[in-house]
Amino acid sequence: LWAVPIDGSSAPVRLTADNPAWDTHPVFAPDTSLYWLAMERAGYESDRFGLRRASFTNGRLGDVESLAEDWDRSIGDFRVAADGTVFAVAADLGERPLFRIDGTSGAVTKLAGNGSMHGLALGAGEVVFLRSDLDSPADLFAVPRDGGSERRLTTVNAERLAELRFGDYEPFTFAGWNGETVHGWIVKPAGFETGRRYPVAFLIHGGPQGSFGNSFHYRWNPQTYAGAGYAAVMVDFHGSVGYGQAFTDSIRGDWGGKPLEDLQKGLAAALGRYPFLDGDRVCALGASYGGYMINWIAGAWPERFDCLVNHDGLFDLRSMYYAT
Numbered sequence: 001l002w003a004v005p006i007d008g009s010s011a012p013v014r015l016t017a018d019n020p021a022w023d024t025h026p027v028f029a030p031d032t033s034l035y036w037l038a039m040e041r042a043g044y045e046s047d048r049f050g051l052r053r054a055s056f057t058n059g060r061l062g063d064v065e066s067l068a069e070d071w072d073r074s075i076g077d078f079r080v081a082a083d084g085t086v087f088a089v090a091a092d093l094g095e096r097p098l099f100r101i102d103g104t105s106g107a108v109t110k111l112a113g114n115g116s117m118h119g120l121a122l123g124a125g126e127v128v129f130l131r132s133d134l135d136s137p138a139d140l141f142a143v144p145r146d147g148g149s150e151r152r153l154t155t156v157n158a159e160r161l162a163e164l165r166f167g168d169y170e171p172f173t174f175a176g177w178n179g180e181t182v183h184g185w186i187v188k189p190a191g192f193e194t195g196r197r198y199p200v201a202f203l204i205h206g207g208p209q210g211s212f213g214n215s216f217h218y219r220w221n222p223q224t225y226a227g228a229g230y231a232a233v234m235v236d237f238h239g240s241v242g243y244g245q246a247f248t249d250s251i252r253g254d255w256g257g258k259p260l261e262d263l264q265k266g267l268a269a270a271l272g273r274y275p276f277l278d279g280d281r282v283c284a285l286g287a288s289y290g291g292y293m294i295n296w297i298a299g300a301w302p303e304r305f306d307c308l309v310n311h312d313g314l315f316d317l318r319s320m321y322y323a324t
Contacts, residue, residue, distance in 0.1 A: 001026050001036060003059045015061050021047065029080040032056055037075055045324065046209035048074045048245045051086065051101065068106040072244040079120045079127070081145065087127045089117045091242030094171055094183050094213030098129055098143065112143045112150055116215035128153070132216035134187060135166035135223065165190035167226030169214070174269035176262040177238055180247075184266050185213055186274060187222040187232040199281035201225035201232045202267060202305075206288030208239040208255060209248050220287065231277055235266035255289070256296045263293070264301065287311035 001015040001023045015034075016023040020042040027035045034056040039047035050069060055062035067086065076096070078088035084103025089096050096116035100109045115133035122128070126142040140153040167188040176182030189198050203222060205212040212220070212234035222232035236243070238258035239251025250258055271279045284305050286294045291313015298308055314320050 003056075005059075013059055018064075023052075024049075025077070027078065027080055028056070029084065030082040031084075034061065035078070035080050035086065037078075046207075046241070046248055048072075048248075049076070051075055051078065051088070067103070068101050068108050071101075071106075071108045074241060074245070074248075077118060077120055079122050081122055085145065087111070087120060087122070087145070089120065089129075091211055091213075093242055094185060094211060094236055095242075096213075096215065098127060100145070100147070109147065111145075111147055112141070114214070116213070126151075133214050134169045134185070134216065136161070137216045137218075165227065166223050167192065167232075169222075171214070172270065172273060174266055176265050177258040180238075182235065182237065182262050182266060183213075183243070184233065184235040184270065185222075186234075186270060187226045188276070189229050189231055190223075190227045192276070194276075197276055197278040198229065198231045200267075200270075200277050200279070200283070201230040202263075202282055202284040203232055203234045204263065204284060204286030204290035204293050205234065205236070205240070206286065206290045207241075208237075208251050208259065208289040208292075209241050210289070211236050211240050211242055213242070231274070233267065233270045233277070235263055237262035237266070255292065256300065259293065260296060260300060263297075264304075267304070281306060283307040283309065285309035285311070286313065289314060 002012045003015055004012045019038055021039040023036055023038045025037045035053050037049040038052045041047045051067040052064055053067055054064045073090040075088045075090050078086050080086055086101040088099050088101060095113055097113040098111045098117045100111050115131045117129045117131050119130035126144055128142045130138040131141050132138040137157055139156055142151045142153055167190045169187040171185050173181050173183050203212055225232045241248055271277050282305050284297055291310040294308050294310040295313055
């Protein structure tokens with residue numbers, strides 16, 4: 001982070017020279033102290049983003065504090081209230097809830113869940129945010145800063161949504177690599193009929209430190225497959241975000257190991273749990289790292305699938321290292 005005088009009267013000053021890793025998202029609090037997000041491991045773009053705070057006087061930072069240091073989640077966006085309370089969103093178990101962080105104790109409380117939140121703003125006694133889920137694109141909601149019932153503010157796409165059919169969805173868990181709990185989501189076909197069996201679109205997310213969960217994805221949206229008569233299955237394999245930093249780190253140096261085992265066990269778990277899934281008609285699809293995994297499956301697990309779809313998958317990791 002740098003302090004840059006708007007009038008150009010002096011040279012920029014580097015504020016966070018003591019941290020060799022990534023500092024980002026600076027936010028001034030009403031008392032002019034500075035809050036920001038910081039990683040600790042240089043060169044590792046999927047490290048945990050922790051919350052930092054320091055006084056800011058005459059273009060210099062005071063002593064740096066870490067807030068909610070024991071909270072094993074990586075913050076994505078945040079805002080600071082006048083009393084020092086922080087409102088933040090972070091990936092958590094396949095969703096992206098809104099949390100309140102006490103500015104004194106660092107205690108973390110979930111304010112709103114059930115979907116994916118972003119675009120925070122502070123209103124009069126409320127936090128305003130965008131929320132989407134697997135059958136609804138983003139709309140504005142508000143929740144009291146101290147917790148309570150949520151209030152819907154907009155229905156931007158109501159007319160368009162009324163013309164569409166969506167598939168019902170739910171999370172599931174299973175024992176993945178090393179017996180550890182792994183989470184996934186299933187989306188039923190639109191117009192689901194009990195007693196019928198449906199082909200499966202097995203969607204593999206990119207990153208690999210990413211997630212396919214309860215959000216309205218504007219590119220890889222499982223409802224597009226549900227609308228075409230498929231059941232969509234998604235697994236947040238080892239390496240995914242929202243399950244603790246150790247889970248995210250576990251993919252390092254093992255792109256074809258733990259994730260493949262999780263995908264194999266996750267598909268088997270879904271087929272065993274949901275009798276409407278037709279295990280004889282399964283297609284695996286993925287982009288970026290998901291495409292890399294499609295390539296990997298083509299060599300290591302090809303007999304399981306009727307088709308494999310690779311969208312811009314990685315194929316040369318040496319080249320990717322210099323481009324990331």
